Amino acid sequence: MYGAANEGGADKKLEVIMNLSNAQFTASFGTKDQLPESIAPEICFCGRSNVGKSSLINKLLGRKAIARVSSTPGKTTTINFFKAAEIYLVDLPGYGYAKISDAERERWDSLMNAYFSGERNIKLCLQLLDVRRTLSGDDRRMINFLTQRKVPFAAVLTKCDKLNKKELAGQIDYWQTLLGDTPVFPFSALKGTGKDEILNAMDICIK
DSSP, X not given: OOOOOOGGGHXXXXXXXXXXXGOEEEEEEOSGGGOOOOOSOEEEEEEBTTSSHHHHHHHHHTOSSSSOOOSSTTOOOSEEEEEETTEEEEEOOOBOOSSSOHHHHHHHHHHHHHHHHXXXXXXXXXXXXXXXXXXXXXXXXXXXXXHHTTOXXXXXXXXXXGSOHHXXXXXXXXXXHHHTTSOEEEOOTTTOTTHHHHHHHHHHHOO
């Protein structure tokens, strides 16, 4: 689902990835009218509420709390931008949390549509999925949304440390079969499993 790296830009891309540890939070946006123009390559993160987006971002950046981690679903209600060298990491608000108002759900829909429908330089969307679960209706709609808009994406299977070896192998096989040609990266924020593979995928996509 994502393109190959250009050999001529390999050194530059490696420099960008190595500078992720210097990433800084830049701004949060809660409505479509607030969204800034896309001025640099972007890698975005999406998934259900409490699936582990903040934990993934923190692990990739080698930081403990640059992205706020909450045990309460539905806390991330804005699009949060982090600048690292010449790219932006974009933390999208989680979906699928039932205990929100209709007005808040409409605001979320409007914000997400504005982000993906704008002329943004999205190089890769990392779609997070809880490895312990099966595909939910919300996850299916998000994947279909990305596919229809031809957004390059890969799946990150979070919370792999929550399963034993046999269970994990079965769930990874389930997700790989379900997602077909979509790249799949098993990940554990606790153990760091999958971090290098995800960083490599990000490196490939940056041009």
